[in-house]
Amino acid sequence: MSETASTARAPVALLPSLAPLLREWLPRRRWFAGKGRPVTGFTLVSATELLPVDSAGPGLLHLLVRVRQSGLAGTDRESPAHHGDPGDCYQLLLGVHETLPPHLAHALVGHVADGPLAGRAVYEGLSDPRLAALLLERLRTPGAIGPLRFHRTVRIPEGLAPRVLDAEQSNTSLVYGDAYILKIFRRIHTGANPDLELPLALSRAGCARVPAPVAWYEAGAGQADGSTLGVLQPYLQGSQDGWQLALDALADGRDFAAEAHALGRATAEVHTALAATLPTVTLETRQAQELAAAMSRRLDAAAQAVPVLQPYVPGLRTAFEAVAVLAEKGTTWRAQRVHGDLHLGQALRTPGGEWAVIDFEGEPTKPLAERRRPQPPVRDVAGILRSFDYAARSCRPANPQWAERCREAYCTGYAEGSGRDPRAEEALLRAYETDKAVYEVLYEARHRPDWLPVPMAAVQRLAAPHTDLPAP
Template sequence: MKHASAGTGIDLPPGLDGWAGGQRWFAGKGHSPLLTSIGQWALPSTEPGVRIRCHLVLDTASRFSTVYQLPLTERAAPLPQTGPRGTGPRESVSPALIAQVTGPDGLPRYVYDATHDPAYAAALLDFVLSGGSAPAGDDSGVNARGETIRTPAAGGLRGLTVVASRVLSGEQSNTSIIVELAGADGRPGRPVICKVFRVVADGQNPDVSVQSALALAGSRFVPEPVGAVWAEWTGPFAATRSSGHLAFVQEFLPGVEDAWRVALGAAAAGEDFSGPARALGAATAAVHRDLARVFPTVESTPDVVDQLCSTMRERYRLAAREVPELARHSEAVAGVFARAQAASWPRLQRIHGDYHLGQVLDAPGRGWVLIDFEGEPLRPLSERTLPDMPLRDVAGMLRSFSYVGATIASRDPAAGPAALAWATTARAAFLQGYRELDGDTFTGQEPLLAAFELDKAIYESVYESRNRPSWLPIPLLAVAGLVDDAAGMPLTLEGVPLEPHAPQQQATRRTP
């Protein structure tokens, strides 16, 4: 059971490297990881025969000092694999099984990815709600504590017990567990979702801090938070202790679809989406207004503008090295960024940071609900928590609407013209809804929106080249269309749709 450790004396199970390398959240695509322990903390379990250890590990085979969180359960008896709902347990080996080891008593132990183990879900929720504490021991290196957020959602969980849990499929950067609850009388309670952050970094995770601040400020456009797990650890190369969020618990909205699927279905059926798009624009503007109220804003001084534009230029330079097809647009890209730098810039504020249709839920009787405020996962946490331009979020959503049209067109070329017209109408309606709440938002800022759309397409080109090469033509065509449009005619935000020449738009990490 011996495995590399960073002087912590902590053993990791065999086979962990190969298992981690095959997970969707593992950021080091293209190489086999070599994981090194930098610490762990024990999560108390009330289930007999179950031991829970939450490890922080470093991939020493990567040139990046990325720290991953690997919660593991060790069981004296194997965890039954459950089949489709209603079929009951099956005898085959659970896919969450990482290794079988021998315990000190000579008997077998079964090590699992804890997120698939009901004992972990129950223990994690109890740790948060009870304000639990796991002090760092001599060999653990990690000090963790549970934090409850005072919201109606948290208060409504008192007296409930966990009856079932399941991992949400489709995520790529985290692991979310849907936890079903019931009262003492067996009546179902309000479910919650426990998001386990797989990549951890020093500092507050914006999904926790931003969403909690919005909810406590009375926003109806975000799920209600319940609590989080905060931890301190010693990084592999840091002289001082690091600290950050490891998990986030919030209300779960059952029976909902994300806006991507809703919009894609409407576009495929040829249904007008102007009303929902307009409502989404208004919800987006309301969230931006609340963010500017609860977080500090920053003046767009020449130095600040220069820094932001320099970041976009540097991102393009690095992207062109990784995706050579981008290099042929160097002069046009430089022109787009130059026009943006010369434009009028408003104050900077906190934003969503990775905004698209997959980050919005259509909740029956409630309307649009924004989720996942972590920002773009390829950017460092220190960058994702900085004040930014609300137009960056607007650009992301406009690109997402255009991508709906491009997706329909790629499936059925004959339906392409109608699908792209659908996207044009949806984009215009979204802008109209946004302007209805804040009519002065876009005045003189057309070059900024063009630059942010281009910056997003460049980002997606890198993402697709690393993760879904067959999708790479989508952002590449978007880059070509955006630079052509920016060079050929000024975009307008005064009620005229902004439809790129090349319709293919962003392929995000959460869209199909």
């Protein structure tokens, strides 16, 4: 993204006047990635008035702001900053009003003391139904507004009432009239976001498992540094996410193997369509060894941060070493575009009983180039297998046999849907499961210590000797 500004307001004075407010408000947002590190400054990337802010009524200001923070990043996946990092770029949609109505008091960012917006109230614009509706209107009429470009593939009805969803943390989503859902990316990376790129590709391939984008908007579209800002897709009203369905089944003492089998087939359909429409590659010796080495480094870093993990490091490391040994002996693996962050919460069962897969953004905290890199499909499989395990161990008493039945049924369904059984790539599947479990230990230790026994149970299982793997 180019560091330019486009606004009817004086761009030089705009950000300094907002900086004191943003310094307090941004770190409290659920989607702000730099928690725990002080904000030291801001850089204005672009500023665009989607609705003029020079009247008594509400205006809507679209900002891309780069946030500089002090302190070194950790070694985990959540803190990618480092020395020389220009800072994360965030998308803000700020309402501007002379007097904020009482029903929007909860959305207040603050009152501007000086600069071009002096005396105005600034607030989270997406909380204002009038401004949220305006954003849909922009998507209904494709074209350019300053550095922003709006696109659509179908006609979109007008007058759809908006509401903000509370469930997400790394982005913000609005539902319009129970017909469409608009995901607004908060942390912005240079390049096409996979949550637009992959569903578009799947739509071209005729894959009905993923809602096809009907509109989107970008910054710097058509340029090498263009960035996806938001994607509008059909809203699957009445759908239930796989995580809650699994928990309900556990609570009722019901088996979930049939649902797991169907989800395996759905995952296979998505992977097959992605491989058919986007390039695939082969992971040979060097790439596979680099993959194993990266997993091993993450294990070392996690064990240093979470001492309870340390006794299991030797056993866990054998999973990564087994992949490196196979690569050295000439084993190769197919890699393609995948979901990248697949778990039961990313799968929806529609009212018709079919599984749909959503949220192709990948791990939002990882660099975009890494998320767009072809990877072995078993990475997604490992994510779902860990999700079954999480569900089974989150209930009381834990039910690992339930999880094992789900895991087997899912892999069987996947094999039937793709012609490739993920269990045939046992070493690579175990390595990805181990890597995921290590990440889960780190996450739970930092954010939900009461949940730490859940991934630690997997660590104990995965660290046990596996005689069917190649010896390092």
